[in-house]
Amino acid sequence: MDWLIAIFLGALQGATEFLPISSSAHLRIAGIFLPGAEDPGATFTAITQIGTELAVVIFFWKDITRIIGKWFQQFSGKADRQDPDVKMGWLVIIGTIPIVLAGVLFQDLIRDQLRSLWITATVLIVFGLVLGAADLLGRRIKTLETTTYRDGLLIGVAQVLALIPGVSRSGATVTMGRALGYQRPAAAKYAFFLAVPAVFGAGIYETIQALREPTSVGLGMGPTILATVVAFVVGIAVIKWLMAWISRRSFLPFVVYRIVLGTLLLVALAAGWIDAL
Template sequence: MTMFEIIILAIIQGITEFLPISSSAHLILPETILGWDSQGLAFDVAVHVGSLLAVMIYFRDDIMNMLIDWCKCGFTKQQTANSRLAWWVIIGTIPAVVIGFTLKDFIEVYARSGEVIAVTTIVFGLLLWYADKQAHLVKNIGQMTWQHTLIIGFAQAVALIPGTSRSGITMTAGLLLGYDRESAARFSFLLSIPVILGAGLLATLDLLQDAAAVDWSALAYGALFSFVSAYACIALFLNFINRIGMTPFVVYRLLLGGILIILLV
């Protein structure tokens, strides 16, 4: 990979990991339009590390408070808002883990075509628009229940289908359940932590079994640019989402899906 390819792919991964616009759809474009080779397993691990560090550093205070209160809860049996939120993140992760292990091979074989990604980019973009326009956005993250957490968790499992967008579908579910945009986005980002961590660990195990040589400088630059772009993306998104809404991302998804259909069909 050239330095230019490293920077572009790392920035794409860092941004699309958290914006509701589908990372799968974007990573197809360099291969389809520019003829770039697949980024490879090692680089995939590196950019996941960068994204994970970005979300954990941005939410460091929330994570620390959640961990402290969750541990205290085991001794005092008294739940707090932070300990409940920690439980909701755990519960919301379970559906993706179970369904992911169950259907992983099926999805790899039947759902990773460019056509599938183009269609899901459009369909779930329209669903995001409907959720943003029709839902009553009045609840905040402190009002979340375990039932709503499970629904959002199952929505996250749907994102195993490429083109869906993990952040997009979890925000869509949150909006449909009546949560305001910032709360839906915040919970989506917190819910990404165990998912990105798990995906990164699995990819690392696969990497350890791969005898291919590793370009450590490329991985370092990939992690760095992924971290910077992901951190900026989270900060800007949370600051502006209540003002701009989801419509710009929906329009972008429709255009992107249309371009993919033209290129691939």
Template sequence: MTLFEIIVLAIIQGLTEFLPISSSAHLILPAEVLGWRNQGLAFDVAVHVGSLLAVMIYFRRDIFTMSVAFLQHGWRKEQTTDSRLAWFVVIATIPAVIAGFSLKDIIETHARSAAVIAVTTIVFGLLLWYADVKAKHVQKLESITLKQAVIIGFAQMLALIPGTSRSGITMTAGLMLGLDRESTARFSFLLSIPVILGAGLLAVKDLVEADTAVDWNALIYGAGFSFVAAYLCIFLFLSWISRIGMLPFVIYRLLLGAVLVAFIFW
């Protein structure tokens, strides 16, 4: 890859990992639409490491308090708000882990195409719009229940399909369950930590087994630009989402889906 391609792909990953518009779709599209060479497994790992560091640093206080509470109260009958939230993050991650191991090969073989991305981009974009319009926006993250966490966890399984968007589908589920916009976004971002970490470890395992040459400059640039883009994305999204809602992202998804449909049939 050229330096320009490295920077563009890293910024795309950093921005789209946390926006409800699908990072996997946007990393696939340059190869499908622009004819760029596939960025490869090592680069995917690097940009995801950048995104993971960004979300962990941004939520460092939450992670610390939840971890301490989990260690102190996680195994007791009486839970604190933080220990209960830590449990819910763990429980909500389990469906995605099971689905990832079971369906990874099928998804990579049959679902990584512009046609699939076009359909899921439009369909799940409309679902996000419906959830945002119909949502009550009243419940705070601190009062989330086990049932709600489990439903959001099962919704996250759909993110294995390119174009769905992990953050998009978890926010859709959270909004439908009555969480306010900021709370559903925060829970979605916290859920991203074990998911990105697990996917990254699996990718590292595949990378080691593949025994391919590594362009370390590309990886360093990729991780760095991804980190900066992801951190700014999280900060701005949480600052604005209560005011602007999900409509701008829905419009973007519909426009992107229309472009993809035109590209497929052109």
């Protein structure tokens, strides 16, 4: 049974990680319907996200390897410090600092209190409305090449909110990008780049912890690894679809989905059909 659950949760992770609807919220909600009604947990979520971020690396392989190469070449004088790829390397580093600090300082809070379904339902709705407003009112003129260090840091600060199930990493960073006036594809692409070091770092850390304490992963390491592989495969397909979608359409369907899901969750909690923890 654990292996079937792992396949389901891995597919769910891959399908929701890049959409602004919060993969951690969906995994948290899915836990209600699993045998024993167990929350998959922050450790399981962090490890399976390695699969989805590997999908990002594969999909944007040329961009990522070029950025890394140029960033290192600046120190040998082979690349100009004003080169857009060198700048993007620094932007990703600067934007990653806030979530690293928050992850270290508030680890216990992230693992326990913030996983209440009351919080998940509320932020699904609230940040859905914020995303809708930012997407509608954004000036839509800035491109990835014009990203400033100030904007990169602000988007990085927004990424910190993704530690709360229901916010969504892509949702928070894209919302900030749109609010700052970036085009949808530019905001999404920077969000993808920014997530790579943070997610890989968290995933590797949680994997090491899980190897030391196997009981911290509810499904066990075998099923969790399977879920990570499934998340990778599904994630690649979703990235391709999403980049095509936002080049022509708005985020409105995701906003509506977040509000409906959050509302249904609040009703279920208020009626006592499900437990918050």
